[in-house]
Amino acid sequence: MPEDNVQSLTVVTCTAPVNIAVIKYWGKRDEDLILPINSSLSVTLHQDQLKTTTTAACSRYFKEDRIWLNGKEDNINQPRLQSCLREIRRLARKRRSDGDPNADALGYSYKIHICSENNFPTAAGLASSAAGYACLVYTLSRLLGVDGELSEVARQGSGSACRSMYGGFVQWRMGEQEDGKDSVAEQVEAETHWPELRVLILVVSAERKPVGSTAGMQTSVETSALLKHRADSVVPGRMEEMISAIRQRDFAAFGELTMKDSNQFHATCMDTYPPIFYLNDVSRRVINLVHRYNHHYRETRVAYTFDAGPNAVIYTLQQHVAEFIQVVKHFFPPETNGEQFLRGLPVSPVSLSEELTRAIGMDPLPKGISYIISTKAGPGPRVVEDPSLHLLGPDGLPKKSA
Ligand code: DP6
Numbered sequence: 001m002p003e004d005n006v007q008s009l010t011v012v013t014c015t016a017p018v019n020i021a022v023i024k025y026w027g028k029r030d031e032d033l034i035l036p037i038n039s040s041l042s043v044t045l046h047q048d049q050l051k052t053t054t055t056a057a058c059s060r061y062f063k064e065d066r067i068w069l070n071g072k073e074d075n076i077n078q079p080r081l082q083s084c085l086r087e088i089r090r091l092a093r094k095r096r097s098d099g100d101p102n103a104d105a106l107g108y109s110y111k112i113h114i115c116s117e118n119n120f121p122t123a124a125g126l127a128s129s130a131a132g133y134a135c136l137v138y139t140l141s142r143l144l145g146v147d148g149e150l151s152e153v154a155r156q157g158s159g160s161a162c163r164s165m166y167g168g169f170v171q172w173r174m175g176e177q178e179d180g181k182d183s184v185a186e187q188v189e190a191e192t193h194w195p196e197l198r199v200l201i202l203v204v205s206a207e208r209k210p211v212g213s214t215a216g217m218q219t220s221v222e223t224s225a226l227l228k229h230r231a232d233s234v235v236p237g238r239m240e241e242m243i244s245a246i247r248q249r250d251f252a253a254f255g256e257l258t259m260k261d262s263n264q265f266h267a268t269c270m271d272t273y274p275p276i277f278y279l280n281d282v283s284r285r286v287i288n289l290v291h292r293y294n295h296h297y298r299e300t301r302v303a304y305t306f307d308a309g310p311n312a313v314i315y316t317l318q319q320h321v322a323e324f325i326q327v328v329k330h331f332f333p334p335e336t337n338g339e340q341f342l343r344g345l346p347v348s349p350v351s352l353s354e355e356l357t358r359a360i361g362m363d364p365l366p367k368g369i370s371y372i373i374s375t376k377a378g379p380g381p382r383v384v385e386d387p388s389l390h391l392l393g394p395d396g397l398p399k400k401s402a
Pocket of ligand 1: 020021023024025026034040129157158159160161213214215306307308
């Protein structure tokens with residue numbers, strides 16, 4: 001290695017958030033460009049609880065592009081990874097040829113090393129590809145001096161990743177163009193818009209999902225008439241209703257739509273041939289619990305949504321969090337000697353009235369839920385300024401290996 005290789009290394013580290021859809025994306029009209037058959041809408045979760053951190057470095061001494069994920073070297077030649085790298089390099093080259101003085105002079109022609117890790121267990125089955133691709137695209141764009149509309153690039157890594165490019169409440173407009181230029185994410189409201197909104201992730205099991213979302217939605221598009229009906233006739237109206245519920249901070253409307261849309265998404269999975277099951281017995285018990293809880297108060301106080309796995313994501317308002325967590329503990333008694341049951345934002349314990357537990361009236365299921373992550377809406381991707389937090393060392397290799 002030449003003496004000046006340390007000086008010749010350009011390094012950038014960024015973080016990006018997870019998002020959880022309340023109007024689900026399921027189905028593509030173009031597999032390569034990742035263009036959806038319907039628009040979708042999500043809440044970006046706070047990075048204090050869930051985030052991906054990515055460091056990218058370029059140097060004229062690097063011999064090839066390389067990537068390390070959660071401490072292990074991974075295959076850089078995956079098509080979606082290649083799409084993102086190619087697109088950001090193209091945009092950097094274009095900026096340079098357009099004469100922008102801020103564009104990186106040569107970076108786009110250098111090889112790049114990428115190192116990425118999550119602050120949450122991948123085995124928990126939480127959506128990591130959205131935060132992962134959003135972080136990759138954001139970090140590469142900072143490294144090569146590219147800005148502007150980047151959700152279109154993140155979308156080509158993983159559809160849902162385009163929504164993680166913004167904080168708060170984000171819609172992904174499906175767009176109409178064949179080249180996907182109008183299939184982009186857009187912030188509906190910032191994370192500060194609805195400060196009382198809270199998110200609880202009920203981690204149901206660590207078993208891996210049977211069918212990944214990419215393969216699952218492909219089979220659904222091919223076989224489910226219900227999915228076509230959903231995309232053509234249901235989602236357009238729901239997008240409008242959801243945006244208006246968010247703008248008015250109307251939890252009852254927001255919660256009801258969220259639950260109905262999750263249920264319809266899982267109904268399209270059941271309508272897929274052969275059918276796909278993401279919900280398990282614990283998920284269905286959570287659904288029952290939520291409806292019984294809301295029924296007791298004659299009000300939609302909590303709402304569930306499920307992605308391509310059994311974990312429940314609960315949306316509620318701050319004033320109901322403590323009681324609802326106690327309800328979950330009562331009906332899914334946790335392992336007492338296990339790890340901390342409640343993680344994330346602190347919640348003070350409350351006691352439950354007998355009237356409430358009697359009204360819910362379900363048999364407790366011990367250890368059904370392994371832990372809860374308590375969080376809220378948060379901001380979009382960020383640059384990490386502190387150089388001691390880079391995941392790649394001065395030699396361009398990961399600082400710690402698995
Ligand atoms: C159920 O974004 O993971 O979470 O575009 O093939 O990478 P690909 O799929 P992905 O699908 C997410 C599906 C979902 C719903 C949602 O997030 O909108």
